[in-house]
Amino acid sequence: MAIRVLFPYNPLNEKEADGPFCDEYLFLREMGMECSLFDYDSLSFDEFRPKPRIGNGDVVLYRGWMLDPITYVKLSNLVERCGGQMLTDPDNFLKSHHLPGWYDSVAQFTPETILVENEEEAVLRAEKTGWEKFFVKDFVKSNYSERGSIAYSPQEVLEIIALIREHRGEIEGGIVLRKVEEFVSESEVRYFVFNGKPYSPNGFVPHLVAEIAKLHKAPFYSIDVVERTDGELRLIEIGDGQVSDRKNWDTDIFCKVLIEADPLKIKNI
Numbered sequence: 001m002a003i004r005v006l007f008p009y010n011p012l013n014e015k016e017a018d019g020p021f022c023d024e025y026l027f028l029r030e031m032g033m034e035c036s037l038f039d040y041d042s043l044s045f046d047e048f049r050p051k052p053r054i055g056n057g058d059v060v061l062y063r064g065w066m067l068d069p070i071t072y073v074k075l076s077n078l079v080e081r082c083g084g085q086m087l088t089d090p091d092n093f094l095k096s097h098h099l100p101g102w103y104d105s106v107a108q109f110t111p112e113t114i115l116v117e118n119e120e121e122a123v124l125r126a127e128k129t130g131w132e133k134f135f136v137k138d139f140v141k142s143n144y145s146e147r148g149s150i151a152y153s154p155q156e157v158l159e160i161i162a163l164i165r166e167h168r169g170e171i172e173g174g175i176v177l178r179k180v181e182e183f184v185s186e187s188e189v190r191y192f193v194f195n196g197k198p199y200s201p202n203g204f205v206p207h208l209v210a211e212i213a214k215l216h217k218a219p220f221y222s223i224d225v226v227e228r229t230d231g232e233l234r235l236i237e238i239g240d241g242q243v244s245d246r247k248n249w250d251t252d253i254f255c256k257v258l259i260e261a262d263p264l265k266i267k268n269i
């Protein structure tokens with residue numbers, strides 16, 4: 001399988017990948033992996049001229065800023081028009097990127113979650129739960145403003161939904177109310193799974209991560225795990241690996257995950 005990694009370019013220097021992806025781009029190229037750069041902003045105008053071009057039969061792995069589901073379908077179609085194919089098809093993208101895509105298969109490992117479509121339903125369902133606190137987010141992200149994402153009443157649930165709308169312009173997918181659990185601060189670690197194999201930033205893969213890697217089937221995704229105050233490891237969220245921040249992963253350790261999946265291109269791991 002020959003993988004081509006596709007990065008958004010830096011608008012100020014089209015020969016480099018944008019922001020945090022630049023280090024990955026430089027490292028992967030150095031290691032002999034095929035990489036292309038493209039103009040992220042012109043995707044919305046259906047313009048797509050990656051450099052170097054996508055070759056016939058290339059399997060394309062995107063590494064870049066988050067894409068909404070419609071734009072991901074667009075990218076996937078544009079890649080196909082160039083003769084390539086996304087490693088992660090649009091269905092698999094949503095399976096990892098949106099909470100309802102992954103929740104059912106791993107529900108036992110993550111805080112109990114209620115999916116709702118709108119504000120009205122959020123209040124009705126919140127009132128029925130009997131929970132004292134609610135962690136409120138949309139299908140992708142929590143509330144990033146100082147107010148945070150924890151509501152202490154159905155009214156506060158509305159307040160947080162309004163803040164998410166205000167700061168991000170829209171609710172992506174739908175709203176979720178999650179039962180609040182107590183976690184050990186700073187204990188969250190991000191893992192990646194490629195082709196069913198779990199990878200760790202520090203060489204240690206907890207049993208929980210190995211279990212989730214067996215249950216959630218998608219080509220490339222991230223798993224965020226945190227320690228609960230009773231010592232149990234809990235899943236916070238799964239994310240699509242293409243648009244997941246590297247967090248505390250060193251560039252070379254992260255890139256080796258991608259290189260290992262592309263054995264034809266390995267020069268020297």
Ligand SMILES: Nc1ncnc2c1ncn2[C@@H]1O[C@H](COP(=O)(O)OP(=O)(O)O)[C@@H](O)[C@H]1O
Pocket residue numbers: 111135137140141142143178179180181182183188224236237
């Ligand atoms: N159910 C929960 N109970 C308590 N804290 C939570 C809960 N869900 C998330 N958190 C905390 O909030 C942070 C952000 O939540 P997360 O679901 O990862 O949203 P985001 O997609 O914005 O990163 C997590 O890293 C975790 O510390």
Ligand SMILES: [Mg+2]
Pocket residue numbers: 224236237
């Ligand atoms: Mg998170």
